[in-house]
Amino acid sequence: MITIKEIAKQLNMSTTTVSNVIHGKTGEVSDETKKIVQDFLDKVDYVPNINARNLAQNESKIIGLALKARADKYENLIMDPFVSELIGGVEETIRNAGYFMMLYISSDTVEIMRHVSTWNVDGLILFGMLNDDGIRVSEKYKKPIVCIDTYSIEGLKHFTNVGLDDEQGTYDMVNYLISQGHRKIAFLSDNTNGVDFARLSGYKKALSDAGIKYSEADFLKIRPRSEDLEDSLNEICKRAKDFTAIMCVSDLYAVTLMAALTDRGIRVPEDISIAGFDDNMLGQLHRPALTTVHQDVKKKGILAADTLLKQLRGEKTPNQLLLPTRLIIRDSVAKVDG
Amino acid sequence: MITIKEIAKQLNMSTTTVSNVIHGKTGEVSDETKKIVQDFLDKVDYVPNINARNLAQNESKIIGLALKARADKYENLIMDPFVSELIGGVEETIRNAGYFMMLYISSDTVEIMRHVSTWNVDGLILFGMLNDDGIRVSEKYKKPIVCIDTYSIEGLKHFTNVGLDDEQGTYDMVNYLISQGHRKIAFLSDNTNGVDFARLSGYKKALSDAGIKYSEADFLKIRPRSEDLEDSLNEICKRAKDFTAIMCVSDLYAVTLMAALTDRGIRVPEDISIAGFDDNMLGQLHRPALTTVHQDVKKKGILAADTLLKQLRGEKTPNQLLLPTRLIIRDSVAKVDG
DNA sequence: TTGTACGCGTTATCAA
DNA sequence: TTGATAACGCGTACAA
Numbered sequence: 001m002i003t004i005k006e007i008a009k010q011l012n013m014s015t016t017t018v019s020n021v022i023h024g025k026t027g028e029v030s031d032e033t034k035k036i037v038q039d040f041l042d043k044v045d046y047v048p049n050i051n052a053r054n055l056a057q058n059e060s061k062i063i064g065l066a067l068k069a070r071a072d073k074y075e076n077l078i079m080d081p082f083v084s085e086l087i088g089g090v091e092e093t094i095r096n097a098g099y100f101m102m103l104y105i106s107s108d109t110v111e112i113m114r115h116v117s118t119w120n121v122d123g124l125i126l127f128g129m130l131n132d133d134g135i136r137v138s139e140k141y142k143k144p145i146v147c148i149d150t151y152s153i154e155g156l157k158h159f160t161n162v163g164l165d166d167e168q169g170t171y172d173m174v175n176y177l178i179s180q181g182h183r184k185i186a187f188l189s190d191n192t193n194g195v196d197f198a199r200l201s202g203y204k205k206a207l208s209d210a211g212i213k214y215s216e217a218d219f220l221k222i223r224p225r226s227e228d229l230e231d232s233l234n235e236i237c238k239r240a241k242d243f244t245a246i247m248c249v250s251d252l253y254a255v256t257l258m259a260a261l262t263d264r265g266i267r268v269p270e271d272i273s274i275a276g277f278d279d280n281m282l283g284q285l286h287r288p289a290l291t292t293v294h295q296d297v298k299k300k301g302i303l304a305a306d307t308l309l310k311q312l313r314g315e316k317t318p319n320q321l322l323l324p325t326r327l328i329i330r331d332s333v334a335k336v337d338g
Numbered sequence: 339m340i341t342i343k344e345i346a347k348q349l350n351m352s353t354t355t356v357s358n359v360i361h362g363k364t365g366e367v368s369d370e371t372k373k374i375v376q377d378f379l380d381k382v383d384y385v386p387n388i389n390a391r392n393l394a395q396n397e398s399k400i401i402g403l404a405l406k407a408r409a410d411k412y413e414n415l416i417m418d419p420f421v422s423e424l425i426g427g428v429e430e431t432i433r434n435a436g437y438f439m440m441l442y443i444s445s446d447t448v449e450i451m452r453h454v455s456t457w458n459v460d461g462l463i464l465f466g467m468l469n470d471d472g473i474r475v476s477e478k479y480k481k482p483i484v485c486i487d488t489y490s491i492e493g494l495k496h497f498t499n500v501g502l503d504d505e506q507g508t509y510d511m512v513n514y515l516i517s518q519g520h521r522k523i524a525f526l527s528d529n530t531n532g533v534d535f536a537r538l539s540g541y542k543k544a545l546s547d548a549g550i551k552y553s554e555a556d557f558l559k560i561r562p563r564s565e566d567l568e569d570s571l572n573e574i575c576k577r578a579k580d581f582t583a584i585m586c587v588s589d590l591y592a593v594t595l596m597a598a599l600t601d602r603g604i605r606v607p608e609d610i611s612i613a614g615f616d617d618n619m620l621g622q623l624h625r626p627a628l629t630t631v632h633q634d635v636k637k638k639g640i641l642a643a644d645t646l647l648k649q650l651r652g653e654k655t656p657n658q659l660l661l662p663t664r665l666i667i668r669d670s671v672a673k674v675d676g
Numbered sequence: 677t678t679g680t681a682c683g684c685g686t687t688a689t690c691a692a
Numbered sequence: 693t694t695g696a697t698a699a700c701g702c703g704t705a706c707a708a
Binding site: 351352353354355358367368371390392393394395396 | 693694695696697699700701702
């Protein structure tokens with residue numbers, strides 16, 4: 001690891017000159033010395049010490065991607081195709097902009113905040129934060145923050161949110177189910193916060209618009225922890241006969257449910273129709289292929305990173321960006337007699 | 339961002355004392371001042387500036403995880419459950435050891451090398467490198483390197499490899515297929531390098547041990563690029579009738595194939611048996627559930643990170659670590675008449 | 677056009 | 693037990 005100082009010494013010139021050449025401040029230096037330095041740099045394959053540079057400039061060129069995992073989902077988080085696709089989109093965008101990505105996964109907001117400030121990241125992308133977590137972080141660090149899929153009206157004063165029109169997505173899908181003759185439609189999820197709340201709302205709205213009454217019993221709660229999963233699947237499958245269709249909050253749950261139903265001799269879509277949300281590999285490869293709500297996850301990641309990059313350049317950005325959804329009709333939903 | 343200097347000023351003492359308390363050099367400082375400083379630190383929530391620390395100590399506390407993507411697979415790489423699980427294992431281990439992970443994805447080795455040297459990472463975990471890529475990187479940077487799933491005898495002189503007994507895995511599975519009466523067994527993959535080569539070898543070995551002749555025609559080549567995928571699936575399905583079983587090089591391909599077969603009215607396992615390799619979510623959730631070779635991917639990531647960490651502490655480690663495989667018998671393989 | 681000198685925040689050495 | 697000061701490598705005013 002050769003340093004500027006060392007180069008200057010060997011070339012018998014000052015560090016300033018070398019530094020100027022490195023940064024292309026070409027007006028400040030004669031063509032001759034410029035060439036000498038440039039050649040030497042190439043020869044020794046000079047790479048600046050990033051720590052020194054960051055220290056001197058008080059910036060890091062690092063964008064932190066912090067994923068907050070719910071404690072009960074931690075083991076699965078990184079395996080969720082949704083998460084990997086998101087990471088892919090973010091990483092690519094950050095890299096192409098000459099920044100670096102530091103990935104941090106934790107279920108503890110405080111831990112995440114420590115990490116952020118330790119590295120003095122230039123900006124932060126947050127995923128999985130509950131409503132006020134993002135606010136807490138943004139109040140402490142005055143760096144630009146972009147949240148992904150965070151529902152918090154209050155938060156939008158503090159950070160940009162990149163999200164999805166979740167409510168519209170389930171609204172459209174449930175309307176489709178209704179158009180296929182379904183009236184007894186359940187909703188399956190593991191919680192009712194944030195994204196799940198929005199998707200639940202769309203479902204309820206569609207029911208209500210069609211004059212179908214919603215009752216608590218129509219909410220099927222799945223428990224994702226591996227110890228509980230089988231039990232909760234059991235309960236859900238038992239109650240499946242009360243419905244002709246189940247709107248699942250994610251493809252993962254939809255496919256998990258289809259497998260469980262199949263194992264119990266309940267046929268999809270002949271005995272019951274299943275709809276998902278996300279449109280990932282899981283649903284595409286399952287048979288029957290999953291009818292689902294499409295969202296472009298990679299684009300979400302790209303958009304989040306792009307927005308943050310804009311903010312770092314001082315450009316103004318809207319404080320909320322919503323991506324559209326789209327229905328993907330495949331084979332897991334059947335037509336029934338109303 | 340409060341600094342040590344500032345703290346020292348406010349407390350009317352020297353930076354040395356503050357620094358000593360921070361680092362628990364408790365022998366060097368009186369209990370009284372220690373308490374004063376400690377209380378103050380808690381109050382102001384001091385977080386060290388990592389750039390300054392790294393500069394002073396000439397280390398970075400960063401471990402780079404570089405994923406090299408094959409150009410034709412790039413779009414899928416990050417969505418592969420295998421990759422996400424690996425990242426999860428590595429990230430967790432690195433974080434728990436007080437290090438940080440910088441993720442870098444590229445299909446260009448030179449680009450990866452630049453990145454590594456820019457950040458002066460303390461160590462490097464490489465995945466997806468072809469045989470001599472790892473050697474090139476390790477020759478240039480004298481930092482510890484751990485490769486994952488790299489097949490290169492020569493390379494083991496330069497770095498540690500964490501891998502899997504791939505050959506044994508397919509060997510066991512194909513033996514199982516044979517025990518179920520199968521004699522016409524194809525092998526499906528998209529290439530014959532590295533891991534795929536080893537898995538192919540195990541397959542051939544099992545055939546050979548059972549006195550079954552292998553011919554080129556038994557190798558079914560799938561083309562993963564999305565433009566080609568459908569075509570190659572078509573060809574493969576046409577040739578499926580020549581076999582009673584297909585040993586797939588991954589769960590992803592096994593499930594992709596099962597979906598394609600189902601779409602063409604070919605039943606699994608009644609008409610043809612399918613075996614996979616990896617044992618991930620895809621095969622677990624498919625119906626029929628996939629009979630496959632299990633590997634513990636997260637453990638692989640953990641092991642790679644742990645090994646690197648050991649090397650950073652100066653401990654000696656073996657230059658090759660092979661994880662075992664295990665057969666998972668589910669429902670995609672049927673018994674046939676020999 | 678080139679060079680000197682200082683600051684960035686931390687750690688380490690050595691003196692008090 | 694504490695404090696002053698010199699590194700670490702880079703960037704940049706400012707001086708020459």
